[in-house]
Amino acid sequence: MKKIGTDRKCEEPLSQLTAMTDEGDLSDAACIRLISQYPGCADVITAQYDLWRELDHLTVPEPSASMDARFYKFLNDAQMEQERKPWWLGLMTRFNQWILRLHPGFRWAMVAGVFVIGMLVGHLGWKGQHVNGGFAGTNLTGHETTETDQHMILAHFVENQSASSRLKEVQSVKQMQDPDERIFTALNQVLLHDPSDNVRVSAIESLLLFADRPQVRKYLVEAIPFQDSPWVLVALADAMILLEEKQSAQNWKMLLESGQVEMDVKMQLEETLKPIL
Amino acid sequence: MKKVQAGDLSKMGLLYERYSRDLFGYFYRCTGDRTRSEDLVQNVFERIIKYSHTFAGHGEFSYWLFATARNVWFDQNRRKQRVTYQEEIDEEAHPDYTTLAPDETLHRKERHELLQQALQELSPEKREAIVLSRYQGFKYKEIAKMADCSENAIKSRVQRGLIELRELVEKLETTS
Numbered sequence: 001m002k003k004i005g006t007d008r009k010c011e012e013p014l015s016q017l018t019a020m021t022d023e024g025d026l027s028d029a030a031c032i033r034l035i036s037q038y039p040g041c042a043d044v045i046t047a048q049y050d051l052w053r054e055l056d057h058l059t060v061p062e063p064s065a066s067m068d069a070r071f072y073k074f075l076n077d078a079q080m081e082q083e084r085k086p087w088w089l090g091l092m093t094r095f096n097q098w099i100l101r102l103h104p105g106f107r108w109a110m111v112a113g114v115f116v117i118g119m120l121v122g123h124l125g126w127k128g129q130h131v132n133g134g135f136a137g138t139n140l141t142g143h144e145t146t147e148t149d150q151h152m153i154l155a156h157f158v159e160n161q162s163a164s165s166r167l168k169e170v171q172s173v174k175q176m177q178d179p180d181e182r183i184f185t186a187l188n189q190v191l192l193h194d195p196s197d198n199v200r201v202s203a204i205e206s207l208l209l210f211a212d213r214p215q216v217r218k219y220l221v222e223a224i225p226f227q228d229s230p231w232v233l234v235a236l237a238d239a240m241i242l243l244e245e246k247q248s249a250q251n252w253k254m255l256l257e258s259g260q261v262e263m264d265v266k267m268q269l270e271e272t273l274k275p276i277l
Numbered sequence: 278m279k280k281v282q283a284g285d286l287s288k289m290g291l292l293y294e295r296y297s298r299d300l301f302g303y304f305y306r307c308t309g310d311r312t313r314s315e316d317l318v319q320n321v322f323e324r325i326i327k328y329s330h331t332f333a334g335h336g337e338f339s340y341w342l343f344a345t346a347r348n349v350w351f352d353q354n355r356r357k358q359r360v361t362y363q364e365e366i367d368e369e370a371h372p373d374y375t376t377l378a379p380d381e382t383l384h385r386k387e388r389h390e391l392l393q394q395a396l397q398e399l400s401p402e403k404r405e406a407i408v409l410s411r412y413q414g415f416k417y418k419e420i421a422k423m424a425d426c427s428e429n430a431i432k433s434r435v436q437r438g439l440i441e442l443r444e445l446v447e448k449l450e451t452t453s
Contacts, residue, residue: 018436021410022417051443055411057389058396060302067315071297071322075289078326267327 010041017048026052081263122168163196170199173206184210188219197229204235211243224251230265237272246276253277293322296339299413300346306408307350309397320349343413344423347405354401388446395445403438406431 013034020026031049035042170190173183184207191203210216220239227233233255240248252273256266270277297318304314324345396404402424409415409423410431417431424431 014436014440015432018432018439021435022432047443048439051439051446052411054388054392055407057385058306058393059389060305061311063298063301063311063315063318067297067301067318070315070319071293072290074319074323075293078289079287264327267323271327 010038010044013038013041013045014048017045017052021052078263122164163199166190166194166196166199167202170202170206174209179210181215184213184216184219188223191219191223192226197231200227200229200232201235204232204239208239208242211239217243217245217247221245221248221251224248225255228260230262233261233265233269234272237269240276241272244276249273249277289322289326292325296342297322299339300342303343303346303408303413304350306396306412307401307404309393317346317349317353320353321346324349340415340419340423343409343415347409347423350405351401388450391446391449392442395442395449398445399438399441403434403441406434407438407442410435 016034017026017031020030026049031045035045038045170187173179173187176183187203187207191200191207194200194203204220207216207220211220220236220243224233224236227236237252239245240252252269255261256269261269300318300321301314304317305311308314308317321342325342328345396407399407405424406417406420409420410417415423417428417435421428421431
């Protein structure tokens with residue numbers, strides 16, 4: 001049989017044949033017309049046409065009964081998960097999906113707007129604490145913090161009952177030039193035990209700035225099994241990817257296989273963590 | 278699909294009934310492996326729920342579905358080695374040869390097996406281009422958009438793929 005791959009003079013009729021398959025014009029008559037235009041390529045054209053038709057005979061088996069069963073079980077589980085969620089979480093999920101469908105420009109505008117509002121609220125809240133004798137006289141922004149400042153921050157991690165205040169303290173760590181180990185220990189405790197997801201996520205952000213320290217990386221990796229909030233888990237996953245922390249893979253696998261993570265969060269995490277899992 | 282996007286997961290059943298066999302056929306022709314194809318179908322529907330927000334609502338849903346299926350298959354390929362042809366052919370895959378003479382039956386059966394084997398030997402890109410255009414009915418322009426390349430590139434993949442397929446079948450016929 002003639003080797004059609006090496007016949008350059010037949011490139012043109014083959015190209016026309018391929019175009020006909022796309023246009024739906026391929027037929028016996030069209031093939032005969034092409035052969036009459038390129039008689040030297042009759043074998044090649046016929047072979048290609050025959051092969052195209054022969055592909056019709058490649059049948060596909062029926063899938064096994066388990067394919068349908070698996071799907072319907074998965075759907076049933078997903079519906080039950082959805083019903084177990086509090087009503088506001090479903091609303092938030094739909095809101096998030098709506099946000100993701102927005103033009104990126106609009107999304108960034110919304111993020112900027114929320115950030116500005118958050119800063120305003122935080123500023124007003126901090127001012128209130130300040131009046132009540134919180135960090136009176138201590139400027140934590142834009143200056144190197146002293147040992148005394150760090151002790152006061154540590155004290156506030158323990159004392160402070162307000163989530164917005166704890167958030168402020170956690171964020172103030174970002175301004176430190178050289179926090180000592182006790183600050184990281186305190187942040188670790190926040191990451192493990194704070195009742196507010198926002199505060200925990202902020203702790204991750206603060207720790208991330210000092211992730212060149214092995215102990216800090218260790219805290220982040222070891223915090224994984226202790227999280228059940230989707231927001232904290234996603235923030236931790238992003239942190240692990242940023243740090244290319246493959247040592248966290250074991251903890252992630254254990255968590256994802258534990259059944260404790262909701263289906264949609266699990267899928268999002270698996271997607272995010274692909275480079276290290 | 279709009280209802281699924283709005284959170285009504287019960288409508289996923291309708292989408293499954295409508296598209297699961299087509300998807301299975303696509304994956305089977307791409308992988309030659311029934312079990313793997315079933316897994317891939319499952320993965321696609323999981324992704325539909327997860328990424329339903331990325332379907333903008335205009336354009337054909339089937340295009341979005343097969344673009345998702347394509348991503349699922351290529352993602353899996355990146356994690357696994359290329360699938361080699363399975364020694365055992367699924368019994369159910371055989372067309373009905375009972376109306377043919379015994380010699381003809383054997384010849385056709387062997388020929389189809391060789392063709393299936395040769396299809397698996399093609400590169401994933403050429404195989405996919407042939408499968409999507411021949412069996413799923415997508416235009417080269419649509420496949421190009423899914424594959425993020427030019428229409429001419431897809432046309433070339435189909436053309437070269439068919440040439441290569443023919444050569445592979447001839448080679449397999451000679452060695453068998």
